[in-house]
Amino acid sequence: MARVSPGESRGRSHRHAGHHDRVAQDNRTPPLVPVEEHQEHVASLLRPTEVTRSPLEECAGLAMARDLVASIPLPPFRNSAMDGYAVRSVDVAGASPDRPVRLPVTADLPAGAPEVLPLAVGSAQRIMTGAPLPLGADCVVPVEHTDGGTREVAIGLAPEEGRHVRRAGEDVPAGTTVLRRGSELGPAQLGLASALGFAELPVRRRPRVVVLSTGSELVEPGEPLGLGQIYESNAVMLVTAVREAGGHATAVRFVPDDVGALHEAVRPHLADADLLLTTGGVSAGAYEVVKDALAGEGVTFTKVAMQPGMPQGSGRYRGVPVVALPGNPVSALVSFEVFVRPALRRAAGFDVTDRPRSRAVLEGAALSSPSGKRQYRRGSYHLETGAVRVVGAAGSHLLSALAESNCLVEIAPEVTVVEPDTPVEVLLLGGPSRTGGGPGEN
Numbered sequence: 001m002a003r004v005s006p007g008e009s010r011g012r013s014h015r016h017a018g019h020h021d022r023v024a025q026d027n028r029t030p031p032l033v034p035v036e037e038h039q040e041h042v043a044s045l046l047r048p049t050e051v052t053r054s055p056l057e058e059c060a061g062l063a064m065a066r067d068l069v070a071s072i073p074l075p076p077f078r079n080s081a082m083d084g085y086a087v088r089s090v091d092v093a094g095a096s097p098d099r100p101v102r103l104p105v106t107a108d109l110p111a112g113a114p115e116v117l118p119l120a121v122g123s124a125q126r127i128m129t130g131a132p133l134p135l136g137a138d139c140v141v142p143v144e145h146t147d148g149g150t151r152e153v154a155i156g157l158a159p160e161e162g163r164h165v166r167r168a169g170e171d172v173p174a175g176t177t178v179l180r181r182g183s184e185l186g187p188a189q190l191g192l193a194s195a196l197g198f199a200e201l202p203v204r205r206r207p208r209v210v211v212l213s214t215g216s217e218l219v220e221p222g223e224p225l226g227l228g229q230i231y232e233s234n235a236v237m238l239v240t241a242v243r244e245a246g247g248h249a250t251a252v253r254f255v256p257d258d259v260g261a262l263h264e265a266v267r268p269h270l271a272d273a274d275l276l277l278t279t280g281g282v283s284a285g286a287y288e289v290v291k292d293a294l295a296g297e298g299v300t301f302t303k304v305a306m307q308p309g310m311p312q313g314s315g316r317y318r319g320v321p322v323v324a325l326p327g328n329p330v331s332a333l334v335s336f337e338v339f340v341r342p343a344l345r346r347a348a349g350f351d352v353t354d355r356p357r358s359r360a361v362l363e364g365a366a367l368s369s370p371s372g373k374r375q376y377r378r379g380s381y382h383l384e385t386g387a388v389r390v391v392g393a394a395g396s397h398l399l400s401a402l403a404e405s406n407c408l409v410e411i412a413p414e415v416t417v418v419e420p421d422t423p424v425e426v427l428l429l430g431g432p433s434r435t436g437g438g439p440g441e442n
């Protein structure tokens with residue numbers, strides 16, 4: 001039994017279960033596949049999608065397919081940062097509220113002013129925020145420091161040269177690479193592209209994922225539940241996860257435990273799916289529809305050294321990549337996080353494919369973990385204190401704890417007990433965040 005106690009590092013786990021070392025179960029069962037090996041296999045199934053040019057408003061959440069270089073400077077011209085008066089600083093030197101300097105106002109410059117005449121010595125031009133600064137002006141006096149005059153203005157402030165002036169190119173000099181290939185497009189990036197005059201961007205199209213949930217026991221939410229039936233939950237969960245990861249998702253739900261029905265359900269999607277993502281029907285029972293339908297068709301089914309998420313399938317069916325996830329809801333979403341999300345993000349063109357990780361200090365009771373399997377427990381991570389508390393038990397049907405968590409606590413295969421106050425590795429998922437309080441509070 002390998003225990004990790006306070007002060008010890010999780011890093012040593014890699015020395016024990018090496019990258020591709022298979023973990024033997026017993027003499028009768030084949031060895032478990034290491035998590036990294038299955039990750040690599042799933043990743044190898046997906047290719048990056050093609051590059052398209054998309055209008056800005058359709059680019060949110062997509063990855064840049066090329067570097068973007070500014071062809072104009074930003075700001076494009078020297079302009080005012082304030083509503084006020086454009087002047088020469090020497091003309092108002094010595095001005096104060098008690099001894100204002102009076103200047104004739106020779107022009108009025110709203111933003112977008114098409115014609116701007118040079119500023120005559122000893123004069124002012126009324127100017128609005130964003131209007132081009134007249135030649136000769138070197139500063140702006142905000143209107144609050146004047147009497148607001150339109151023919152003549154009394155200026156009660158002596159600003160230094162350059163005050164309230166935005167220089168051309170001070171934000172982005174022309175020729176600057178502003179967005180890198182592989183970066184994710186959000187509000188700020190799209191705003192910048194628009195400010196630089198790009199109407200569309202080179203992006204990768206979202207990978208198209210068909211989410212198939214199987215199981216004859218599944219019922220549509222809103223309908224009455226019969227004996228032995230449960231409400232379907234994996235489809236909306238995985239569709240949401242696919243979309244959050246940058247993919248396009250279509251759900252095919254209520255595929256019964258019938259091989260023919262599964263083939264029928266898949267057929268219409270074969271032509272344009274980048275990935276078939278199934279849930280359920282992959283373990284060891286008598287009605288394992290996904291395994292029965294796809295095992296002889298290019299998809300292999302294995303047991304991965306992981307808990308939850310041990311039974312997994314992957315391969316190609318009629319040329320289309322398939323990842324078959326277990327049906328238990330927690331197993332399905334954790335497997336998605338570990339295997340599918342990074343591969344999908346790579347295919348979508350993102351540079352950053354993995355969730356952020358952090359080291360956290362385990363609070364609460366000691367944790368036990370199965371020997372030879374990498375365990376993922378649902379956790380609640382506290383950003384300010386760096387503490388993590390495990391939420392709920394390990395069972396892969398315990399969906400409510402998953403909904404309450406904001407991270408996965410990763411426990412290495414050779415570690416069977418983690419004591420409190422020990423550092424653990426967490427994968428930050430986003431989601432409900434713990435606020436206030438310190439360790440032990442929530």
Ligand SMILES: Nc1nc2c(c(=O)[nH]1)N[C@H]1C(S)=C(S)[C@@H](COP(=O)(O)OP(=O)(O)OC[C@H]3O[C@@H](n4cnc5c(N)ncnc54)[C@H](O)[C@@H]3O)O[C@H]1N2
Nearest residue numbers: 213215232233234235280281282283284310326327328331
């Ligand atoms: N004899 C063995 N039994 C099981 C093993 C094993 O190795 N030997 N593995 C267990 C593990 S671990 C897992 S995980 C599950 C995986 O099972 P399947 O992928 O075959 O999934 P199902 O049997 O179809 O369903 C499991 C469970 O999840 C519920 N489910 C399935 N789909 C949905 C859905 N779309 N929405 C909500 N809930 C769903 C289903 O009703 C079952 O309760 O196998 C263990 N058994």
Ligand code: MOO
Nearest residue numbers: 308309310331396
């Ligand atoms: O591996 Mo299963 O995913 O524990 O429940």
